[in-house]
Amino acid sequence: MTAKIQPAIIEDVEEIYSILKGFNRPAYTKDLITDLINNKDSICLKITDNGKIIASLGARAEGRDAFWIYFVAVRIEYRRKGYARQLMEKFFEEAKNKGAKRVAVDTPEKELFERFGFMEVGRLPKWQGERDQIIMFREI
Numbered sequence: 001m002t003a004k005i006q007p008a009i010i011e012d013v014e015e016i017y018s019i020l021k022g023f024n025r026p027a028y029t030k031d032l033i034t035d036l037i038n039n040k041d042s043i044c045l046k047i048t049d050n051g052k053i054i055a056s057l058g059a060r061a062e063g064r065d066a067f068w069i070y071f072v073a074v075r076i077e078y079r080r081k082g083y084a085r086q087l088m089e090k091f092f093e094e095a096k097n098k099g100a101k102r103v104a105v106d107t108p109e110k111e112l113f114e115r116f117g118f119m120e121v122g123r124l125p126k127w128q129g130e131r132d133q134i135i136m137f138r139e140i
Helices: 009-022 031-037 083-097 110-114
Strands: 004-005 044-050 053-062 067-076 102-107 119-124 134-140
Touching: 004 031, 004 083, 009 031, 009 044, 009 053, 009 067, 031 044, 031 053, 044 083, 053 083, 067 083, 102 110
Parallel strands: 067 102
Antiparallel strands: 004 044, 044 053, 053 067, 102 134, 119 134
């Protein structure tokens, strides 16, 4: 396997967007990805395999010591192979280096984030789709 994790760059916007389109969430836009890549207070990571982006994570600093995760996305054919875990571990490392003490996310994928130590702190019923968005939090 030749997969490697690295920071996303502006030339990656289209390919990352192509992964996110499958999630059918209006908030996942090219402008969001561009902002997360360009903003020094954000973390936008990618995993590539033979030059193809197979997974990505985008998060932004919120306040002095917190981050909000906007997306963790893995191409369908690469799921269940540990790529989300790799992204999350690298993200936690980078967020800590930027002074973060806590991380939040809103997601319909509660089980995924529970595996990374997140706890449910609230819900947005049927927010942006068919399922509830679950607001989750964890300290790092």
